Amino acid sequence: MAQDRRIVKTKAAIREAFFSIMKENSSAKITVTEIANRANIDRKTFYLHYDSPEALMDEFYKGLIHDFLLILEKSDFFDRSFDVLALFQSLNVLVQRDIELYRHIANMPSYAFFWEEIKNIIKSVAIETMSDGVDMPKDELELYAEFYVAGIIASYLIWLRNEVSLTEAKVVNILSTATFYGFQKLLPQK
Known part of the structure; x- marks a missing residue:
């Protein structure tokens, strides 16, 4: 209608x-x-x-979450193993619509729940995509997913807040490598 x-x-x-x-x-x-x-x-x-400015913000967040899920779906994110590059590309498609607004939201502690919601969506996708391929109790997988996804979102927010002077591509590359190799990539090779 x-x-x-x-x-x-x-x-x-x-x-x-x-x-x-x-x-x-x-x-x-x-x-x-x-x-x-x-x-x-x-x-x-x-x-x-x-009803209030908060209701307006709530509508905005629900719309963003919906749009984010559509972008992930369009990039076939749900049809493959957890792909950090595809995740960042999807986040960037969303954020580039109004980067100034998202930078502002990233800097406002009162809007942290939005990023928490994004983190929870990504975490549930990570658990869902990994659960069939790993032999691990659900609680352990939950902890692994929380660790990685919280780090990814926190790093993304550092980039959004302009706390690092790295290009978007460099941040994506670092986080993809860190997600895959962990600290092993930083340690001297023997």
Whole structure:
């Protein structure tokens, strides 16, 4: 069922206003009044579409998670063994839509739950793809997956926050190598 174009346009204006304020503002708290003023609507119009700024953010996150899963599916990520390169390429397709916004989200502790959700999705995919190929109790596999995926996401966030001056390709290469070889790659060869 198609939504009324006015509703679609108003919601788009609200989202655009919210995210433009978010990019400018280092505070985690954005008010309905700020959003309404920026979107050139009244507060009650905002409340016709969203209960709160948090509800708007929740809709955004759910949409991102959905988009991320579609990107992973499109790259056949679910049809092969855990591929860090494909994972990063998928994350980058998502993030490149508005890198400035994602860099901002990466720097805001109040949005950590978004990255936690991404981590949990990737972890469940890793467990699912690896469970048939390894002879290991589920609890052990869970711990391995948590270790690797948490490290991958933490490293990705370091790159997003511009805490390292490496190219995206270099970060992907390092993390792919680290995931496959662990510290063995760093140790002197005998």
